[in-house]
Amino acid sequence: MGEKMHRLGFRRVFSASKxxxxxxxxxxxxxxxxxxxTRNAFVLLAVIAFALAVIKFCRENAPWSRSISFYLRLGAFVIAVRLVFRLVFNFAGSAPNDVLFTLPSVSLSLGLGNQVVLFGDVSASSMLAAxxxxxxxxxxxIAIGLANSLANPRKLLKSTPSALYEIATALSVAINLAPQLIASLQRVRRARGLRGGSSGLGSLRGIVIPVLEDTIEQSLQLAASMDARGFGRKGERGRGEILSARLAGFSAVALSGIGVYLLLAVTGSSALALGLLVGALGLGAFTVKLSSLRKTRSKFRRELWLPANWVIVAISAAVLGCALTGRFA
Amino acid sequence: MIKTKDLTLAYLDAESKLATENPVLSRVNVQLDAGEFVLVCGPTGSGKSSLLKALNGLVPHFTGGILTGELWLDGKDMTGSQPHDLAELVGYVNQQPEGSFVADTVIDEIAYGPEQLGIDPALIASRIDEVAERLGITNLLELPLASLSGGQQQRVAIAAALASGQKILLLDEPTSALDIVSAREVVALLRDLAHQHGMTVLLAEHRIGRVVGEVDSVLVVHGDGSVTKSAPSAAFNDDRFAPPIIELGLAMGWNPLPVAMKDAAALWAASPADFAPIVRDSKPGDVLLRATDLAVRYGATNAVLPTSLEIHSGEIVALMGENGSGKTSLLWALQGLGDVSGGVVEIKNHQSPSTWSDTKKLNNLARLAAINMVPQRAADLLFLNTVSEELAESDRFASVQEGTTGALLSAIAGRLNPSAHPRDLSAGQQLALVLAVQLAKGAQVLLLDEPTRGLDYSSKRKLAKQLQILREQGRGVLVASHDIEFVAMVADRVLVMQAGQIAESAPLEIALGCGAQLASQLAEISNAPQLITISQLVMR
Amino acid sequence: MAREFFVAKMISRLSICLAALSSVLVFCWPLFLGRANANESQVAQTVFILLMPLLLILLLVEFATGEIGSKQLAILGVLIALNAVIRLLGAGTAGIETAFFLIIIGAYVFGSSFGFILGSGSLFVSALLSGGVGPWLPFQMMAAGLVGLGAGTLWRARGRLAQIAILIAYAIVAAFFYGALMTMWNWPFLAGLGTTLSFVPGASIVSNLQRFIQYEILTGGLLWDLGRAITTSALIALTAPALLTSLRRAANRAGIARRKGE
Structure with missing residues (x-):
């Protein structure tokens, strides 16, 4: 009994919304x-198992928490496609020494350089690699699926930095509006039958235009309602700040461009390229920070940072550390 | 609290880019005090909305146009301010609350305004508690907005407009989508805000019959640019937008005009007028459409229980009942495009009048030619760029001679500018256009779903005339409506739906007569059996 | 003051061009990878999956700094919602892609910045609605954003017919461009290394491009793109006359028409 209570409490501390x-x-x-x-199958399986366990343990009953089966199926699909690809578009390179079985091979040419060889020898090592x-x-x-099943997408939009506030608002307006739009598309589609006329793709015009006109009307009302409540106030932002935000943005983009080039190029060390990209990441964060300075809004009900978060951060740091130092290789 | 000096608004002409000659508002000088509850009224398109929006900067910053003159709010000159600069001072609520929500839950929606103004989170929390209590929505705070009823959503919208401590509240037709009970509650609430909490509340409305008795003063926007302020009883001398109670008072020559129901009832009781019973020029003809045991079910819910009804040639039948009683489902089922889970709908054959055909066996085109419908939002059927394109498309589709739809349209609505964009027409003109397009298909039976939504009194009278023309042509019309005064003007017979069933079928003078649940305003005032509309009065 | 704003604006333009270019590089990395080591290509793939969101955010910040007023924002919101919903309704039928016509027409009316946000936002919201969030999402958002960005720069010819012709031509190009970018993204993902259709790390651009085209043809990607091109241009032909009018009316009413030279 006591143990059960304890477990329940533990679960509550780590539940998705906390x-x-x-x-x-x-x-x-x-x-x-x-x-x-990594290329270590055990590490990969451990990551998948860990992600699934975290989802199972922490998830709550929310619409987005049921999507994990989608990610699992997608993962299985990717593996299957990889294996089928290996079988069908086999590489007719040097003969492998661990042939499992041989399929009758077909070779065809699309008139583009090399011949495409289908089927042929299937080796154990190539299948394992695939x-x-x-x-x-x-x-x-599945790792991305973890975030998507546990984190409320609306909260993510709410916690965007204020440099992206306008875009986040447009997106959350769109999410709120979508169910209404589906309803009005259905309404107009039925009404469309009363007018008579073409069906299929051609009828889309008679459906999209009335819905669009309605939604534009609605959007201007929405804009009026937002503005009348104070949206669009700007804090004073000096010219220097604007200029420095632009410059920081430019340097971040430039650094990432150079980093990409170095990472692709034969010459140059990939460590330098990675360093540049990490620099770009930092500068990017700085740009967002700089561009966020001007805003005069306050945030009611900011998302709480409970101590349990530190556990998640520690696990993340450990995983990242092991990965970067090659312990998972 | 509010003072305007020579406020003038003119929109720009599309071609010349100059201000048009007829300003929407012209040299408006009004003064409104703290704690005053003001009704803004006037015919549709007269500039009620523009006047409200001019007070919080939405005009001209959101609508274009040129605004001149001075605007003083709370003792400060606010001429030319942007809406967001006036946000602490003026709250604004528009027609459709669901269209102006930014957030997904009630509490976040209310917090939105104060957040924009950078108010401290702790203060926001106490403000929310305060307005939520004032508006009676404390228990709704954590709910998603989409789960609320229309009346509740409107309260949330008002709370959101007041959450930053605004002293002035502007409302643009806030009750137009509400049923009578919720509309009354909202009006009572607004009166409290003005009288108990000292706010200046401006309410623009066109359904003013039951509001006019509650307000302190009335601003009449006349449509020629002038705006006058007066006491409620002295405001009306213009029947374009006068409700039945005012019409009655004008007809009876009462002075001062009574604006509250009980005052009018007392005056009537003291000296009632004579009136004639409703006379009908023609008797309804043969049955055009008959439905037998028609039922509609969506999943587990029964929208319409097995229902039978007949529509005769040359009669207008009204279908009344509360929101959600199944009116719309029944109409769509009768037309044949909606879901039907049982029963049959038959129409009389045009060629051989003694035979009937089951509408289920007709194709869409043949059915549209026999029984047609104008849906709740008539504009849903309009998708082309100009009126003339719509008319041509209609002629082509119905394979009738070119110009037929246009002739129908001018018969019911007069001439419309053929190059106008259908969306720029007024609600009444859109309705007439759709009506003409649907009539061109030649249907003998016409169904209309809530056609008076968004129409003012004069447009309603026009629509009533149009329907009477159809009646004279021998067509059968079924109108679903919860607009009692409109039904009183047009219908011959009333069907009342309750929980998916026709609970009552009665002649007009019984269904809307005194003592009935749906009594018209005149029936309620006079308490005289058989008297339901002003046109029945016989003046000495 | 005017000069400093001009400088800021030029820097911003430059950043946008550079970011757009980098993002195309990030899509097409298998073509340009000079390192022959399989391990290094794996590192590159992982880095690029992380880099795309960064580029996307930087671009969005650049565009958001260009003053999005409440009216633009509200119109963006409804167009994104409409687009996401239409995309969901059209999904499932092979080759039918209903998301692009509205992005292209919307961007044409409201301009490039609007177009980029409209494109990327539409895909983001439809992914949220259908649960399709994954490592591919930033790539889809970027590709659709670039389609919108391009549509905003199209020449505004005199005469409605000429404009529609331009839009249709652009729609065909954009359909294949989007298709090629997304195939480029799933190429290393689905084919991996070492098959006859895979890219060869360190090989010349031309030979890898040939392999890419073979991959496009043999996996049916081209058919898919063709379907997208046909549906998008058909939808533009059908709806553009009315949509252009509706959106321009909205733009005029909101006072946010695309400015000259944008």
């Missing part, structure tokens, strides 16, 4: 990075 949306995304990203960098690579991508997908 943890900050950002923490879930951090964990998901670190798991995705770890899976992306399997592990598929598993790696499934693990990335």
């Amino acid at each position: 943890i900050h949306t950002g923490s879930w995304w951090l964990l998901a990203l670190c798991l995705a990075i770890a899976s992306g960098l 399997l592990i690579d598929g598993l790696r991508l499934s693990a990335i997908i």
Whole structure:
């Protein structure tokens, strides 16, 4: 009894909505990075098992929490596609020495350079490589699935930095509006029958235009209602600030561009490229911060940062550390 | 609290880019005090909305146009301010609350305004408690907005408009989508806000019959640019937008005009007028449509229980009942495009009048030619760029001679500008256009779903005339409506739906007569059997 | 003051161009990868999956700094919602892609910044509604955003017919462009390394491009793109006359028509 109570309390502390949306995304990203960098099947399976266990343990009854089966099916699909690809578009390179079986091979030419060879010798090592690579991508997908099943997407929009406030508002307006729009599309589609006329793709005009006119009307009302409540006030922001935000943004973009080039190029160390990209990431965050300075809004009911979040952050850091130092290789 | 000096608004002409000659508002000088509850009324399109919006900067910043003159709010000159600069001072609520929500839950919606103004979160929390209590929505705070009823949503919208401590509240037709009971509650609430809490409340309305008795003063926007302020009883000398109670008072020559029901009833009791019973020029003809045991079910809910009814040639039948009683489902089922879970609808054949055909066996086109409908939002059927394109499309579709739809339209609505965009027409003109398009298909039976939504009194009278023309042509019309005064003007017979069933079928003078649940305003005032509309009065 | 704003604006333009270019590079990395080591290509893939969201956010910040007023925002919101809903209704039927015509026409009327946000936002919201959030989402958002960005720069010819012709031509190009970018993204993802259709790390751009085209053809990607091109251009032909009028009316009423030279 006591143990059960204890477990229930533990579960409540770590339930999906008690943890900050950002923490879930951090964990998901670190798991995705770890899976992306490893070729060790056990690590990959461990990542998938861990993600599933966390989802099972922490999830609550919310519409977005049921999506994990979608990610599982997608992961299985990726592995299957990888294996089928291996079988069908086999590489006719040097003969492998661990042939499992041989399919009658077909070769066809599309008039583009090399011949495409279908089927042929299937080796154990190539199938294993395909399997592990598929598993790696499934693990990335499931890691993202973890964040998506545990974090409320609306909360994520609410906690966007204020440089992206307008866009986040447009997106949450769109999410609120979608069910109403589905209803009005159905309404207009039925009304359309009363007018008579074409069906299929051609009828889309008679449906889209009235709905669009309605929604535009509605959007201007919405804008009036937002503005009348104070949306659109701007704090004083000096020219220097604007200029420096622009410059920071530019440098972040430039750094990432150079980083991408170096990462792709033969010459140059990939460590330097990665360093540049990390720099770009930092500058990007700085840009967002700079652009957020001007706003004069306050935030009612900011998402709470409970101590349990530190556990998630610690796990994420550990996973990331192991991945970057090659312990998962 | 509010003072305007020579406030003038003119929209720009699309071609010349100059201000048009007829300003919407012209040299408006009004003064309103703290704690005053003001009704803003006037015919549709007269500029009621523009006047309200001019007081919080939405005009001209959101609508275009040129605004001149001075605007003083709370003792400060606020001429030319943007809406967001006036947000602490003026709250604004528009027609459809669901269209102006930004957040997904009640509490977040109310907090939105104060957040924009950068108010401290702790203060926001106490403000929310305060307005929620004032508006009676404390128990709704954590609910999603989509789960609320129309009346509750309107209260939330008002709370959201007041959450930053505004002293002035502007409402643009806030009750137009509400049923009578919730509309009355909202009006009572607004009166309290003005009288108990000292706010200046401006309410623009066109359904003013039951509001006019509650307010302190009336601003009449005349439509020629002038705006006058007067006491409620002295405001009306214009029947374009006068409700039946005012019409009655004008007809009876009462002075001062009574604006409250009980005052009018006392005056009537003291000296009633003579009136004639409703006379009908023609008797209804043969049955055009008969439905037998028609039922509609969506999943587990029965929208319409097995129902039988007949529509005769040359009669107008009204279908009344509360929201959700199944009126709309019944209409769609009768037309044949809606869901039907049982029963048959038959129409009389045009060629051989003694035979009937089951509408289920007709294709969509043949059915539209026999029984047609104008849905609740008539504009849903309009999708082309100009009126003339719509008319041409209609002629083509109905394979009738070119110009037929246009002739129908001018017969019922006079001439419309053929190059106008259908969306720029008034609600009444859109309705007439759709009516003409549907009539061009030649249907003998016409169904209308809530056609008076968004129409003022004069447009309703026009629509009533249009329907009477159809009656004279020998068509059968079924109108679903909860607009009692409109039904009183047009219908011959009333069907009342309750919980998916026709609970009552009665002649007009019984269904809307005194003592009935749906009594018309005149029936209620006079308490005289058989008297329901002003046109029955016989003046000495 | 005017000069400093001009400088800020030029920097912002430059950042946008550079970010758009980098993002295309990030899509097409298998073509450009010079390193022959399979391990390094794996690192590159992981890094690029993380880099795309960064580029996307930087671009969105650049566009958001260009003053989104409440009216633009509200129109954006409803168009994104409409687009997401239409996309959901059209989904499931092979080759039918109903999301693009509204992005292209909307961007054409309201301009590039609006177009980028409309494109990326539509895909974001429809993914949230259908539960399709995954590592591919930032790539889809970027590709659709670029389609909108491009549509905003199209020439506004005199005469309605000419404008519609331009839009249809652009729709066909954009359908294949979007298709090619997304195939480029799933190429290393689905084919992996070492098959006859896979990219070869370190091989020349031309030979990898040939393999890419073979992959497009043999996996049916081109058919899919063709379907997208046909449905998008058909929808534009059908709806553009009315949509252009409706959106321009809205733009005029809201006072937010696309400015000259944008």
